[in-house]
Amino acid sequence: MSQCAKCLMDSEVGGIEFNENGICNYCEEFDILINANPAGEKGQLLIDKVVGEMKTIGKNKSYDCVVGVSGGTDSTYLLYILKNLGLRPLAVHFDNGWNTEIAVSNIKNAVTILDIDLFTYVVNWEEFKDLQLSFLKASLPEVEIPTDMGIRAILYKIAVKEGVKHVISGNSFRAEGIVPQGWGYKDGKLLEGVQKIFGTQKLKTFPNLLLFKYLYYVYLRKIKIVRILNFMDYSKEEAKKLIIKELDWQDYGGHHFESIYTRFFQGYLAPVKFNMDRRKVTMSALVRLGKLDRDEALKLLTEEIYSPEMKKEDMQYISKKLGIGFDEFVGIIGAETKSFHEYPSYYPLMKKLTPILNWMNKKKILSGFFQTGKFSR
Ligand SMILES: [Zn+2]
Numbered sequence: 001m002s003q004c005a006k007c008l009m010d011s012e013v014g015g016i017e018f019n020e021n022g023i024c025n026y027c028e029e030f031d032i033l034i035n036a037n038p039a040g041e042k043g044q045l046l047i048d049k050v051v052g053e054m055k056t057i058g059k060n061k062s063y064d065c066v067v068g069v070s071g072g073t074d075s076t077y078l079l080y081i082l083k084n085l086g087l088r089p090l091a092v093h094f095d096n097g098w099n100t101e102i103a104v105s106n107i108k109n110a111v112t113i114l115d116i117d118l119f120t121y122v123v124n125w126e127e128f129k130d131l132q133l134s135f136l137k138a139s140l141p142e143v144e145i146p147t148d149m150g151i152r153a154i155l156y157k158i159a160v161k162e163g164v165k166h167v168i169s170g171n172s173f174r175a176e177g178i179v180p181q182g183w184g185y186k187d188g189k190l191l192e193g194v195q196k197i198f199g200t201q202k203l204k205t206f207p208n209l210l211l212f213k214y215l216y217y218v219y220l221r222k223i224k225i226v227r228i229l230n231f232m233d234y235s236k237e238e239a240k241k242l243i244i245k246e247l248d249w250q251d252y253g254g255h256h257f258e259s260i261y262t263r264f265f266q267g268y269l270a271p272v273k274f275n276m277d278r279r280k281v282t283m284s285a286l287v288r289l290g291k292l293d294r295d296e297a298l299k300l301l302t303e304e305i306y307s308p309e310m311k312k313e314d315m316q317y318i319s320k321k322l323g324i325g326f327d328e329f330v331g332i333i334g335a336e337t338k339s340f341h342e343y344p345s346y347y348p349l350m351k352k353l354t355p356i357l358n359w360m361n362k363k364k365i366l367s368g369f370f371q372t373g374k375f376s377r
Contacts, residue, residue: 007284043231071103074170177285193344267306
């Protein structure tokens, strides 16, 4: 096994290549993103510009932007930032049935203290449960696709309803790193395809995001996704300290341990079943930025984050909640691993379009809407 000379990514990570200095392509991509998304003074100028745009468009509307909230660090901190920038955001929560009490109270505290309106979308549980089971049966390394796609679709939908042109995202490549494509690929056709193969129900209410709908939101409605944290020297640790102090925020311990389902995914499915330890990605980002010592990070990677007792407890809870027997659940999660290439998706189409999209990005025509880099690998 070979490992990048700079970060923690190694030859077990899909799509990895090393240059003559032993540095991986994810580090190279990270440098490209650093140049394209400056922090500090330059970043502040870019933030001021987009904030000005939002205020102008929002003048005679109830809100300037919409923002998804989960009760986690990033989205809670984002609310604080938006409010301090003088914006009037509408907070939107996608309740998929797996919320912990801590997450719910974190959201409630933040919107109350900051005086922000909250809209909660509650999924049709019977339908959503079936969709989640379909994704477990599909044996893909990203089991949160239904939630991720649902949030995206709802945010666009509400933006249209409120006449808002900016959806603010809590993503930050500085804090999250670059997730390899095979670890987290998702699109509306993949969701539909997996449900058709494994599902027992037709999706009647679930807000999927198919390509034509996406194009409608982006090109006709001109709705932009703004990743404001990308233009800041964002640190999760600092953010946590601030929201604990200012917004009565409670830590739930562990990265993404805000829901039992997510905890089981991050603690067991991803790192053990699929050999895709997300900590490798996030810690690599911190190592590249000099915020974490590489040797210390390598040591942290070997630490156990999820005990066998917790795993068993979570599996019992999840199978019960999904309405299947424990043994059936064990059978489903024990199935052979698959890749998204084995299912229908927009990937082949997007790959074909890559040269055109790259050209458009170069000419700055609708740039930034498609992350073409992901399709060139
Ligand atoms: Zn690297």
